[in-house]
Every structure is written in structure tokens, then in C-alpha cells.
Amino acid sequence: MIQHAMPLAATGLKIDWTRMPTYNTVMSVAAGAGLLLVVALGRQLLTSRRTITPDGWALAFGAVGFTLVTTGLHMTLTWPLAGQGFPFDNVIFGEPALAFGVFLLAAAVYLWKRGAELLGDDGVVRTARVASPISVFVFGMGLACFGIAAAGWTYTLFAAPPEEPISGEFAQWPILEASFMSGLYVLVGIGAVLFPFALRRPRGWMSPVVGVVWGLAGIAFLLFGGLNYFTHIGLIVNTM
Template sequence: MSTAAGGLVIDWTQMTTYNTIMALATGAALLSLAALGRTVARKEPFHAEGWALNLGVLGFILTLTGAHMTLTWPFAKYFPFDNIIFGEPSLAFGVILLAAAFYAWKRAAALRDPATVGRELAAAAQPLSIFVTGLGLSMIAIACAGIAFQLFAAPPEEPISGRFAQYPWLEAIFISGLYATVGLTALLYPFFVRQASAGESGGAVQKVTGVLLVLDGLAFLLFGALNYYTHIGLIINTMPKP
């Protein structure tokens, strides 16, 4: 990365980036989990194969990209912390989604009754509570690092986001806030599945979890879609000139 007379110049051979598709898939997955919870809570027909395909597609994208970003050190020469901030959470979330897809596909015949499917899904998901809680704490730690070190700020050359480059704390608060609320959702996970496996529905924990999933899912989905424009613009504006 260097600064020329015309502005910032980045050697893009040393800065691989595709957190666009990662953010998009993460948002879609969070919204899917919220929709899944609503379907089960309302005792609507549960089509296990369709949910397995949905979660499998999203899980594959996040596992593949997350594994590559996690295992390639440093993934982006200028931002080696991307391995930790984006790669590892995506890998973990992707593997969980793939496991859920596999379970739904294998147990499709046993997950036909809307009256019992919620308890069965929650009972199967309950053993993951320890790992999900750890991921929640990790998300909060990343959020704290984002604030403390003012990460996530876009350079001035990036369209839209770059207009706030002189206020690095602004984007740091936004992205860190997303990580923190996802972390909070993960910390609620053990209580959620415990209540659901006992057949309880409509409790405060379940409502708060659902709201957080929808808000975070929309934020990640829209932010990821926006980044397709802003990242393309950043590349165009910072490519070495021939």
C-alpha cells in the first residue's frame, strides 16, 4: 500500500478480499434462522429438505471462504487481523450451518409433525451450547477490539463509506455493534434451546433472540450488498495506474 500523487494505491495482489459474499451469506443465514424459529413457533408445516438445502448452501459458502481466510496467513497483507475478525467466525458459523443442514436432511422423515419438531430441533442443538457461548464471547471481544483500535474504517477512496473516513470511530461503532449484538444472540442460545426443548414458546428470551436475528441479519445482508458497489469502487480508485 502506498500513496501516490493521485491518491492511495493498493497492490491488489497482496490484498485478497471477499467479505462481500461472506457478509451477504451471514445476513441470509441469520434471517433464515429467524424465519425457522418463527415457522416452528407458529407450528407451521416444516419442510426439512428445503431448510436443509438453504442452510447447506449458506453453510458451504461460509465454510469455504472462512476456511481459506482462516488458514491463509496473512490473508490480506495490509490487514492480517482479517483472518481473525472475518475468517474464523465465518468458518465456525459455516460448519454449524452445514451440520444443521445434514441433520435436517437425515431426519426429514422424523421432522414432519409441527407439534413436536421444535422440541426435536432444540434437543439436537442443545449440545452445541458450549461452543456457541464461546463464539458469543469471541464476537464481543472482536467488538471491543474494533472500538479500541478503531478498526473497519474505510479509506477516502472507497465510495459512500469513504465519506466518513475522517471519522474512523463511526464505522468502528457500526460494525462493532453488529458483532456485539450477534455475540449477545449467541449468549442467549443456551437459554433459547433449553426452553424450546422443554416445549416452551413465546418467552422473553425467544422474542429477544428473534428480534436480534432479524436486525443483525438485515444489517449484514444490506451491508454486504452495498459493499459490492463500494469495494468495486475502491479497487477501481486504488489500482496502480499503467
């Protein structure tokens, strides 16, 4: 889904794809998978931590984190989507992906080196203490997600052009896709802002709220990213 600040003409759109490399498909899938992995590990820590296999979680977080760091870092530093007039998309997708990827890679290293410590009787408390310092950054990125969502609604971003299959059917109502994507960022932002406070009382009411909002956003990003493999290919074919 190439984003636009305003609806495009119904026909005649041509895009020079050599000037605008687009890979927010895999970024969306990885972000969704990463959110679901975080929720799943958190739930397992609170309910059945002795069944956790730290090496497996380290591999999963490492694979997803590497994908997000490499794509997010490239998008953050080189602004590939600015080639034909969409520089804001590099901020919307690149920077959050980079930050989330760094979080996941840090977790992967910890789980690989010290994961066995999670299995002890004080595993939940220890995990909360270990995650507490980085939660400041998580909180900050939650505020950033709110800012992205507000920009999406204010400037009607995220609307697909008519040439894009499926999503393009709603091109005449750009507020629909703007609301959908902005809503996902709001969900992620809610979880991120609550995260530092949930760590203070891991078994309190905030932890389930964080799990629900991140779980819903993770499912949506994962499915939407998978769908975009078809819609983006169709857009490329229709605009070459």
C-alpha cells in the same frame, strides 16, 4: 470495505490487490442470509412447524453454509488480508464465518436426513434437545463476537479509506463505522450467548430476543454486503 486501524491519507493510496484477495462481500451477504434463515426457521418451528419443508431448508442452509465454510476456512488458514498489513481482519471475518458455516452445514445435514422429525407433536422439544450440545460452541462464538466488538471500538477498526465510495465519505470520523460494525457483532453475540438458555425453554422470553437481535444483524449484514459490491469495486478502481 477494507478495514484499517487508523485513518489513511486522503489521496495516493495504492493497493496491490494480487497480494490481498478480498471476498468479505459474499461473506457478509451469506452471513446475513444465514442469520435470517435461522430466525425464520425458528419462528416457523414455534408457530407453524407442520408447514415446514425440510428439504428446502436443507438446501438453503447447505448453500449458505458451504459459502461461509469455504471462504472462512481459506481466510482462517491463509490470512489473505495480511499481505499489506491487515492481519487482524482475517480473525475478525474468517473465523466467525467459518464457525457459522459449520453450524449451517451441520443443520443442513440434519434437516436432509431427519427433518421430518420436526413435524411431529414433539418437534420443538426434540429440536431443542438436538441443538443443545452444539449450543456450547455457539455460546463460545458469542463471547468471541463481544471480543471482536471491543477490539473494533478500542482500536477504531473497520474505518474505510477516503478512496472507497460512500463509506469513504466518513473516513475522517472512523469511530462511526467502527461503532456500526462493532454494534452488529454485539447483536450477534447477544443472540449466541442467550441461545443455549433459550433452548431450555423454547417458548420463553429469550427466544424472541434471540430472534430480534439475529434478525436485525442479519438484515444489516445482508444489505451492507450488497452495498459493498459497489464500494469495493470502486475502491479497487481507485487504488489500482
